[in-house]
Amino acid sequence: MIRVTTNRKKVAYRPSKSKGFFGISKGIRRMSIQRIEKGWQYATEHRRKRPSLHRSIWIQRINAAAREHGLTYSQLMWGLRKENIMLNRKMLAELSVSEPVSFLSLALLVLESKGINSNSNFQES
Secondary structure: OOOOHHHHHHHHOOOOOOOOOOOHHHHOHHHHHHHHHHHHHHHHHHHHHHHHHHHHHHHHHHHHHHHHOOOOHHHHHHHHHHOOOOOOHHHHHHHHHHOHHHHHHHHHHHHHHHOOOOOOOOOOO
C-alpha cells in the first residue's frame, strides 16, 4: 500500500513556507511540517467563511443607514421586495456608504408604500 502523505510532506517542508514562524515551529522539520499543514487547514476554512463575513458586514451597513431614515433592516428589505426593486445586499451597502441620496430615495419609496408620512420622520441633509 502506497502512502500519499509523504509527497505532501515533501511539498510542505520548504524553509520558505515556514518563514516567519516562531520557535520550534520554524527550526525543527517535523514541527515545521505540522504548522504548515495546519496553516493550510486554516486557509481553507477561512476562505470558505469569507463570503458570509462580507454578507454580515453589508447587512450591518444597510441596517444602520435604514435606521437613519426611520426603518429597520427587515422593513426596508420587505418594502423593496414589495416595490419589486431587486438590488442585492452588496449594492445596497455600497449605496448607503457612497450615495446616501440614492439610498434616501429608496427609503422614501418604502416609507410611502407603508403609508407613513416621510417628512415627519427625518430631515434631508
